[in-house]
Amino acid sequence: MELYQVDIPPPRDWQELQRIATDFYIHKYPDCIVTSYGRPGQKQYGVDTYIYTDSIHIGVQCKRVVEFSVDDLEDEVEKTKAFPQNLDRYVVIPTVPNDTHLINAAARLSKERGFLIEVYFWDEFSQAVAAVEELAAKHFKFAYKVFVEADASSALIELNSRFSCVRFVVTKMVALDKRGDNKNLLLVTSLQAAMKATFHTLGGGSWTDFNGVTGAGAIDAYATWRWISKFKSFESIMCASGEKSEIFISEEERDEFLESLGSDYWT
Secondary structure, three states, X not given: OHHHOOOOOOOOOHHHHHHHHHHHHHHHOOOOEEEEOOOOOOOOOOOOEEXXXXXOEEEEEEEOOOOOOHHHHHHHHHHHHHOXXXXXXXXXXXXXXXXXXXXXXXXXXXXXXXXXXXXXXXXHHHHHHHOOHHHHHHHOOEEEEEEEEXXXXXXXXXXXXXXXXXXXXXXXXXXXXXXXXXOOEEEEEEOOOOOOEEEEEOOOOOHHHOEOOOEOOHHHHHHHHHHHOOOOOHHHHHHOOOOEEEEEEOHHHHHHHHHHOHHHHOO
């Protein structure tokens, strides 16, 4: 259910992006040698991670960037001319949104250079990494698996992480909706020991709506809010019934969130 997944933010630096890429391709090509190619200061010819056997040669370039143009792609491909081996495939992983200009350029360059050139955009690449449980646990540490079971009037939501399990029921407040007040107002009832309840309006509200209700700690409440904020109506939650999805909160996001609470929260 990628429609309801929280976007996975790019890593803080290119080194972490390269570590993720290397681990991903070790998993993808178990029968190949997968290694970081060289070190800073050495000529790398546009290749950060090198994947090879006697008959396969794949180069991967990681770009932790805010912008990445067709000219940038052409520059990276140009560098591979001096690579010691003839590449069969060249993959560039930029941390930018999917771009038709880059896709078209990669197709054109593939024909010109005689080997396959791929732009693996971060959104697609991160979802592929997240689909491998051990990689998700290693690189996207604060992951929640979400399951929804809904009927006509309510939905049971369960979020599981390595550290906690949150279970609650959301019910649409129909009577209020009919008066035109508080559209998309939900009653959120915890299934934890405390059995507390709160209100939340889809498309608004705050993580504090769930604090102390859906979970014991602020990070569980924050994760719940992040997940439920992807929905625009109770009906869209119902459409997710029977499906499993995942949300990811990066370590950086988690630290920033906890820091934003301030010292008063903990006293």
